[in-house]
Amino acid sequence: MTEMTYLRAISDGLRTEMREDDRVLLMGEDIGVYGGAFKVTDGFIEEFGADRVMDTPLAESGIVGTAVGAAVVGLRPVCEMQFADFVSCGFDQIVNVAGKMLYRQGLPVNITVRLPSGGGFSGGPFHSQNPEAWFMHSPGLKVVAPSTAEDAKGLIIASIRDPNPVIYMEHKNLYRRVKGEVPEGSYETPFKARVAREGDDLVVITYGAMVHTALEATADLDGASVMVLDLRSLVPLDEDAILRAVHHCSKVVVVDEANQTCAAGAQVSALIAERAFEDLDGPVLRVASPDAPIPFSPPLEAAVLPSVERVREACRQLLEY
Amino acid sequence: MPQMGVSVAEGTVVEWRKQRGDWVEADETICEISTDKIDTEVPSPASGRLIEVLVQVGATVDVGTTLARIATDARPGEPHSSEVDRPAAPTRAPAAAPPGAAGAAGAAGAAPPPVRAPAARGAAARRYSPVVQRIADEHGVDLDEVEGSGRDGRVQKKDVMAYVQARGGAAAPPSDEPTMHIESPYRPGAGASLSGPYVPPEGRPLSRMRQSIGEHMKRSQETAATCTTWIEVDVSRIEIARRQLGITALPLIARCTIGALVEYPLLNAWLKGDVHTVHEQVNLGIAVALGEDGLIVPVVRSAQDLSPEGLSRRIRDLARRARARQLSPDDVRGATFTITNPGQFGSMMATPVIAQPQVAILDVEAIVKRPVVVTDAFGEDAIAIRPMVILGLSWDHRALDGALAARFLASVKKRVESYEA
Numbered sequence: 001m002t003e004m005t006y007l008r009a010i011s012d013g014l015r016t017e018m019r020e021d022d023r024v025l026l027m028g029e030d031i032g033v034y035g036g037a038f039k040v041t042d043g044f045i046e047e048f049g050a051d052r053v054m055d056t057p058l059a060e061s062g063i064v065g066t067a068v069g070a071a072v073v074g075l076r077p078v079c080e081m082q083f084a085d086f087v088s089c090g091f092d093q094i095v096n097v098a099g100k101m102l103y104r105q106g107l108p109v110n111i112t113v114r115l116p117s118g119g120g121f122s123g124g125p126f127h128s129q130n131p132e133a134w135f136m137h138s139p140g141l142k143v144v145a146p147s148t149a150e151d152a153k154g155l156i157i158a159s160i161r162d163p164n165p166v167i168y169m170e171h172k173n174l175y176r177r178v179k180g181e182v183p184e185g186s187y188e189t190p191f192k193a194r195v196a197r198e199g200d201d202l203v204v205i206t207y208g209a210m211v212h213t214a215l216e217a218t219a220d221l222d223g224a225s226v227m228v229l230d231l232r233s234l235v236p237l238d239e240d241a242i243l244r245a246v247h248h249c250s251k252v253v254v255v256d257e258a259n260q261t262c263a264a265g266a267q268v269s270a271l272i273a274e275r276a277f278e279d280l281d282g283p284v285l286r287v288a289s290p291d292a293p294i295p296f297s298p299p300l301e302a303a304v305l306p307s308v309e310r311v312r313e314a315c316r317q318l319l320e321y
Numbered sequence: 322m323p324q325m326g327v328s329v330a331e332g333t334v335v336e337w338r339k340q341r342g343d344w345v346e347a348d349e350t351i352c353e354i355s356t357d358k359i360d361t362e363v364p365s366p367a368s369g370r371l372i373e374v375l376v377q378v379g380a381t382v383d384v385g386t387t388l389a390r391i392a393t394d395a396r397p398g399e400p401h402s403s404e405v406d407r408p409a410a411p412t413r414a415p416a417a418a419p420p421g422a423a424g425a426a427g428a429a430g431a432a433p434p435p436v437r438a439p440a441a442r443g444a445a446a447r448r449y450s451p452v453v454q455r456i457a458d459e460h461g462v463d464l465d466e467v468e469g470s471g472r473d474g475r476v477q478k479k480d481v482m483a484y485v486q487a488r489g490g491a492a493a494p495p496s497d498e499p500t501m502h503i504e505s506p507y508r509p510g511a512g513a514s515l516s517g518p519y520v521p522p523e524g525r526p527l528s529r530m531r532q533s534i535g536e537h538m539k540r541s542q543e544t545a546a547t548c549t550t551w552i553e554v555d556v557s558r559i560e561i562a563r564r565q566l567g568i569t570a571l572p573l574i575a576r577c578t579i580g581a582l583v584e585y586p587l588l589n590a591w592l593k594g595d596v597h598t599v600h601e602q603v604n605l606g607i608a609v610a611l612g613e614d615g616l617i618v619p620v621v622r623s624a625q626d627l628s629p630e631g632l633s634r635r636i637r638d639l640a641r642r643a644r645a646r647q648l649s650p651d652d653v654r655g656a657t658f659t660i661t662n663p664g665q666f667g668s669m670m671a672t673p674v675i676a677q678p679q680v681a682i683l684d685v686e687a688i689v690k691r692p693v694v695v696t697d698a699f700g701e702d703a704i705a706i707r708p709m710v711i712l713g714l715s716w717d718h719r720a721l722d723g724a725l726a727a728r729f730l731a732s733v734k735k736r737v738e739s740y741e742a
Contacts (some may be wrong), residue, residue, distance in 0.1 A: 201479075
């Protein structure tokens, strides 16, 4: 075990898997000589060479399209979108080409697309988004979103090994803020939910950076015992874990950092309405960003993103219901 | 008497859940009926007071016969109209008549729309969340007696849980008797009977389901010339496919059996007297145990068109509905071949009884790891550990001979042992 940041854990996972499997290669903008916009791949080009750590043109469609071709002939490319927001330029290659290749041609597309996502640092509307739901809605893709350093490493390795295209959501605001003990060597984190904290009176269901917001908001909530469920994987969604938690607690708050409409939490809420109706002791409450662009201005951004205070208020409201 | 399936013409009233004078909600079970295929509950077509029971328990009547009458202008808690000394002309809706008839009666009587009973007494009716209602149902709690700690006195889950716990503690005080070892012959209060003469408990008539099963089984044994042939099969490939697809072995073995039935249609047949009907379509009966109550054999229709996953889904759905007693008579009719699968308890061999008028039934026993002789690619023999199962086929010697039964089983074996997912 070594203590490292979330960001170093991603680097460690990539490096471990590249050392173990020479089919793994990286592609992205400024990931080679410069070491990546966030320095995730710092030092990689020296160890693995420019053939496996490829600096690409500013063309996400080209990055993903090339990776799909490489995967079809047996390689395991990992694409970095410099910011998750820019993935929209590669959308067609991910959604229509990579996601449907197995269905149409029977060819697995073993690619991983890393999406540095999320706000909280005045990045403005083009550098702060959480676009995971776009991909949840599209069959053929998996979507994961780690919240801890240990899971960041385990899930990047599991994503590289999974034969499907996997969208790996890495939250920029966790990069250097979150630290944790990370096991040495190679391990896979399953695409399953994790109980971040046990509890009985209410469950907060969330993922990514909001796990930390939820833990802080409910650490001391008038003595209430609050469970926090970290989904970790959005596709596949760990329905059993969600239904178990709802059965146990009967009161549910679902938190998304993404814009509220059709977010991952909307799917979670729909699942609960369909399958856990008789376990509910109150309405399912949602806390998410309103359907607005993420503002650049620090006070405005703080007003838009779900805060510890907003999550706490929602929990209080439901506990008293 | 509702129509419970296309070919059911009559039914027997088994039990009245509501008595004359009882209030009944729409869709609440009013009585239980039994047909020659299944037993089922009859939901009330309207809310009101049961004012007349027309068909007594045990009576068998045609479909469409009015079973009872419900006064739809009654109110819960009011005295029965016959007890009030006023010239009342209650509108009457025939209970459990076919939907068309009920609609016609309502229209002809120009009845006011049936009034739903209020959820609780008085104006201060309380509303409860789904989980609170479920817990109250499970523990028989009258929610009016539970103090609510939520907003505006709402009863929360924790309130009803605390109530159940408090009441449970009072109702069942801890026993003074020390816990006995399971082998101990001593039982509290049994002292007197130890020395006295044995008094057998009173006998009771067999359930209708048991009587019906008994009659079918006896009739089959009197009708068919039943023989049983066994074959031992290596299910290594089924075990692999089962794990890949996340299903049980049964639908995979069923898929292989269906393939063999298409190859040997003489086993996918009926024999009624001397009329022999060979089917192209495979309607596969699957025996589903209903605990100690008995068993029922729902049918997967056109099973030849289904993949193992499709078979698995259909079998699961039928089994679930069978255990919930929700099968319709059409779900249990028309099987052309049956599979029974009691091996889950570890048994190795059986001689199943053919379901008339079919000509064969396949028995799938427990999958057990056994040392077997296998031959490798170079023709060398070796002993290997393989998951094995014994398939038993009971067949009717009137319809076919042992050689065909053996060829059929060999075909199933070949399909199972060469299975490709």
